[in-house]
Amino acid sequence: MFTQVVSAQKLDRSQKPKPGPAPIIALVDPVTYNLPNGMTILVVENHKLPKVTATYTIDAGPIKEGPKAGVIGLLGGMLNEGTITKTKAQFDEAVDQIGAEVAVSAFGSRTSSLTRYFSEAFLLTADALRNPAFNQSSFEKLKSQSLTNLKSDERSTKAISERIVKALSFGRNHPLGEFETEQSINSITLNDVKAAYKKYVTPSRGYLVFVGDIKPEDAKALVVKAFGDWKGSVLSYPILAKVNNPEKTEVDVVNVPNAVQAEITVTNIIDLPMSSPDYHAVLLANEILGGGPHAKLFMNLREKHAFTYGAYSRTGSGRLQSSFIASASVRNEKVDSAVVEILKEINVMQTERVGSTVLQNAKNLYNGSFAIGLEKPERSAAFASNILINNLPKDFYRTYLKRLNEVNADDILRVSKKYFGYDNARVVVVGKTDQFLPGLKKAGFQIKTFDSFASPIK
Structure with missing residues (x-):
């Protein structure tokens, strides 16, 4: 008891414990196979648990749906409505009986189960895809659900905001800017869904990643059995026209008369491939900002001014253009002040060097969350496919935290100027x-007004 008391007296609880060093990341390179039909197989062995997860990704890129906007979503739903040999109820029961997880979409699939049942679960997934x-009855049901969802979103400030931000940022004729309407959903037929299936659900540009209790040769044999004779259309990654930001900051507003709160989004288009030397610095700059x-943003808009429950930012990345977004849900009467404060914080990031403590805290958060995330099979699968899809060096994730921790305050200042509008x-x-x-208007902003489907109102 005396020893315990002395130890307790030496502990200074007024001082925060110092963070430990960044964890050492030990990642195993996947065993890779290529099938003649265009499918790439990656196997990451991990025999700690008797479980296997397989993630299939079709690298089709953004798909332009045009007047049939919504057809890809309906296709994804139809792939979960039974197969030629099993009704939906029979298929779901077969999955439940072995305690597996099977999810299929227009862009791939995910299968997870105990090792002893994995082959059976994987073949069920292949059946759903192929x-x-x-x-027709399932199609009509899903189409009706889509129309009901659109109807329920008519007065949703958040749903309208998400649609408007994409449409105004990229343009309504851009794959990343188009959206579903009642007219587009009503125009879709079952034949349209079948045509989309034939064009996009294919082994071409397909990446199948196994993570868990399975040997590479067994994984390959299972894939050959399930997909070896699968033929499909040959995909090519889309080339999209570049989209420009406004020449000068503009404010676009949409009226929702029943809105209790307003949705504010400050955004700009960015080019940030994962191979960019700016990539890790942008991640940290965004962590510091929002x-x-x-x-x-949170400390200003919520803690200081009580405008909102939360304010955040995020950045996209990848082979195509993406967005930087800072957003908050704010009381209507505080919108002008909140917009000024969001822009002020962005300007501070571009004009003032962040302090060493702020920067180190951001690094500590990334160090911890990255290491914890490695426990999820989905993360390992994403790492394996990302390296191939984005043409990254093999050690990209092994050196991830090293590169992150090399970022300095000057890097944060530089990328904030470059990527945050x-x-x-x-x-x-x-x-x-x-x-x-x-x-x-009193704050001096030039205003443009739009309806809830991104059409300008004069």
């Missing part, structure tokens, strides 16, 4: 305009 029933309740941002506000429009 032999969908395409029943990565969580510790970040600048301030002078050329698009500010989208969806809410009850009569409560915030006068304030935005």
Whole structure:
């Protein structure tokens, strides 16, 4: 007892414990096979648990649906409505009986089960991908559900905001800017779904990643059995026209008369491939600006001003253009002040070097979350396919934390200027305009008004 008391007296609880060093990442290179039909197989052995997960990704890129917007979503639903040999109820029962997880979409599939049942579960997944029933009754059910969802979103400020932000940022004729409407859903037929299936659900540009209690040769034999004779259309990755940001920051508003809160989004288009030397610095800069309740946006808009329950930011990345987005749900009458504060915090990131403590805290968060994430099979599968899809060096994830921890304050300042829009941002506000429009005009913003489907209102 005396020893315990002395130890307790020496512990200074007024000081936060110092973080430990970044964890050492030990990743195993996957065993890779290529099938003649275009499918790539990657196997990451891990025999700690008697479980296997297989993730199949079809690297089709963004798909332009045009006047049939919604057909890919309906296709994904139809792939889960039974096969030629099994009704939906029979298929679901077969999956449940072995305690497996089987999910199929227009862009691939995921299978997970105990090792002893994995072959059976994987063959069920292959059946769903290769032999969908395409029943008219199932199609009508899913189509009706899609229309009901659109109807329920008519007065949803958040749903309208998500649609408007994409449409205004990329353009309604861009794969990343188009959206479903009642008219587009009504125009889709079962034959349209079948045509989309034939074109996009294919072994071409397909990446199948196994993680878990399976040997590479056994995984390959199972894939050959399930997919070896699968033929399909040959996909090519789309080449999209570049989209430009506004020449000068603009504010686009949409009126939703019943809105209790307004949705504010400050956004701009960025080019950030994962192979970019700026990649890790942008991740940390975003973490500092809006990565969580510790970040600048949250501390300003919630803790300091009580405008919102939370304010966050995020950045996309990849082979195509993506977006930087800072957002918050704010009381209508505080929209003008909130917009000013969001832009102010972005400007601070571009003009002032972050302190060493702030930078180190952001690194510590990434170090911990990255290591914890490695426990999930999905993360290992994503790492394996990302390296091939994005043409990354084999040691990209092994050196991930090393590169992250090499980022300095000058790097944060530089990438903030380059990737976070301030002078050329698009500010989208969806809410009850009569409560915030006068304030935005008084603050000096030039306003453009749109309806809830991104058409300008004069």
